[in-house]
Amino acid sequence: MTSLNATSDIVTSIEADALILGVDAEGTILAHPQLPTEAVAPLQAAAELLDVKGACCSTTVLPGSGTSARRVVLVGVGDGSARSLREAAGTAARCCGTDPDTVVVAIPAADDDGYAAIAEGAVLGAYTFRDYKTDAEPAEGEEPWAGTDWLVAGASDAAIDRASILVAAIAGVRDLVNTPPRDMYPGAVAAIAQELGSKVGVDVQVWEPEQLAKEGFGGILGVGMGSSRLPRLVRVEWKPADSKGHVALVGKGITFDTGGISLKPPKGMETMKSDMSGSAVVLHATLAAARAQLPVTVTAWLCLAENMPSGTAQRPSDVIKIYGGRTVEVMNTDAEGRLVMADGLAKAIEEKPDMVLDVATLTGAQGVALGSRTSGVMGDEAIRTAVVEAAERAGEDFWPMPLPGHLRKALDSQVADLKNIGDPMGGMLSAGLFLKEFVGDTPWAHLDIARPAFNEDAPWGWTTKGATGHSVRTLLELFTAHAQA
Incomplete structure (x- = not known):
């Protein structure tokens, strides 16, 4: 070892x-x-x-x-x-x-x-x-x-201890994401979260498919209904006795994304085991907070589904009901991440955290706009700024992006409260506007890590080929800053 x-x-x-x-x-x-x-x-x-x-x-x-x-x-x-x-x-x-x-x-x-x-x-x-x-x-x-x-x-021993916690977290993300999707499916991720959580003393709760249906998690169920390996929602909480605040995290956990009925081209599927990176990041960031005994409560929500085409898959023009009651017309089943994230965000804010951050490999538009090493961050200005500043201290790259109001109208649906896609121009931004609909008044930021989460090119610096663990460092820096504030 x-x-x-x-x-x-x-x-x-x-x-x-x-x-x-x-x-x-x-x-x-x-x-x-x-x-x-x-x-x-x-x-x-x-x-x-x-x-x-x-x-x-x-x-x-x-x-x-x-x-x-x-x-x-x-x-x-x-x-x-x-x-x-x-x-x-x-x-x-x-x-x-x-x-x-x-x-x-x-x-x-x-x-x-x-x-x-x-x-x-x-x-x-x-x-x-x-x-x-x-x-x-x-x-x-x-x-x-x-x-x-x-x-x-x-x-010093302190420097080694700190490094060891970060190494374990980032390598843990890489291991989860690099594992072939045949072996890394919603139920498997949930089981791993329970096993790891028991080792570091964090609370882990799993919503099985029956409970998801009973409580109305229509986004997660809608995306996962095409797969024989059914979806899960996992809540992971680190709550120290000396907690000085509460940060909620919501992670996109599409363990494999074919695009569903709106099928991706074959080349586009080759790296789609990486579509669970957000859930892997929020899981291991929470475990790292526990290992470091950070005096801040961290609650991570892992929104887990496998997006497959089949006779039971959701169809374009279906209408689903997100947790809390809002309805969404599914225009494109490959815009699935925002559907599971909507459920997670709506559930996370019920606990009234100080802020909620969602982490997702959400849009190809992120890579078009910012390339393969810089993630986009959108949301409330104060939280967006805090993420950018934490990233700078952590040695990761995030760039603040706007949420232009004029793009919101394109998300209106004739038959439901919202559509799951808007104007194709500015796709990263309209995806952020969609998620904003589910955070209420809770201070919020959306981290789109689509390209930086998985390195398809040659290794560089401490980043190897494959899963990177990008944004773990930023989240831990943000937790520390929030506890101090």
């Missing part, structure tokens, strides 16, 4: 598969209290022969001569900010060989924030999902691969 620890040893004396060192923009190896000066000279000479320059996240691998490591990885640390250090460590971690047993990271940082960022970046940058790889299974008589022991030189 992968482990993360601090070390106070001289780093060149530790037997390791790799030793990671930082370099500045000129390619000069950065001094570290645990890195002997005499060991630097031959490494620096080799770096100069190779004309190493230290652009942020550029890497060079050298033999570990003069150290007890098999190799030395030099990485540019950019401006030395926590964000740059996190990305540099993540990039360097992928240069440490296949299945390393021990890696030592000796990049200097100014404070605990920097060392925590280095630790997070290293472990998350090396993350791999291998549950379905036959070559990852040990042969008879062989020991299974046990993971890497990551040793961060100079880090």
Whole structure:
């Protein structure tokens, strides 16, 4: 099992598969209290022969001569900010060989924030999902691969503890989302939430299909009725005795999205196991709040369904009744996320939280507008601003987006209270306007993480290919700020 620890040893004396060192923009190896000066000279000479320059996240691998490591990885640390250090460590971690047993990271940082960022970046940058790889299974008589022991030189116990909580949360999101949809369906997610919740002392409640029908959760039921694997609603709550506020989270949990009767083209389905990212994020953010013992109540609502085409699937022009009684004409069954989220939002605000945030891979329009690394955030100005500021501190990218009033009229239906799609121009914004209809007077923000939640391109920084865990860091930063406020 992968482990993360601090070390106070001289780093060149530790037997390791790799030793990671930082370099500045000129390619000069950065001094570290645990890195002997005499060991630097031959490494620096080799770096100069190779004309190493230290652009942020550029890497060079050298033999570990003069150290007890098999190799030395030099990485540019950019401006030395926590964000740059996190990305540099993540990039360097992928240069440490296949299945390393021990890696030592000796990049200097100014404070605990920097060392925590280095630790997070290293472990998350090396993350791999291998549950379905036959070559990852040990042969008879062989020991299974046990993971890497990551040793961060100079880090305090507090920095390691903080990093460990974030790593567990983000890796947990990645594991859930990367799991094939055959094995990750609404009932499976609910069972996992119950298992994980019992380990960290959070309360977990599950609404089975019969209870969803009895209580009128028409959005979740409507989306999930085409699948043989029926939907669930899950409530996860961390409520400490010293709570200083209450944040509600609602996560989109479409465990696979075919588009339903409004079927997606085949290429569009290839990454649709990622459509449950919002629910994975709010689950693990809540578990992380519990592990960190944050003095704020966090209630997460996981809106879980599998959107499939079948003889029982909802049809375009069907009218469904959302929890609380409002009716929606379903014009496109591939605009399903907002339907399950409407149920979750309407239920979440009954508990009168200080704010409600919904997290969803909601629209393709998000990626068109903001690209694959920046999420959109809409909603009440104060909450929207708080999310953007938390994201900046956390080292994630969110951009504030408007909710123009003139787009609202296109959501009017002739036969119901609302339609589930509006003007195709500004699709991210009209989806936000739809969700706004279900939050009442509760301060609210909508986080559309459609493209940043799943990286289809090459790894970069601490972000690997596949599920990313994007927005977990921002939510934890927001919880902390809310408790302090």
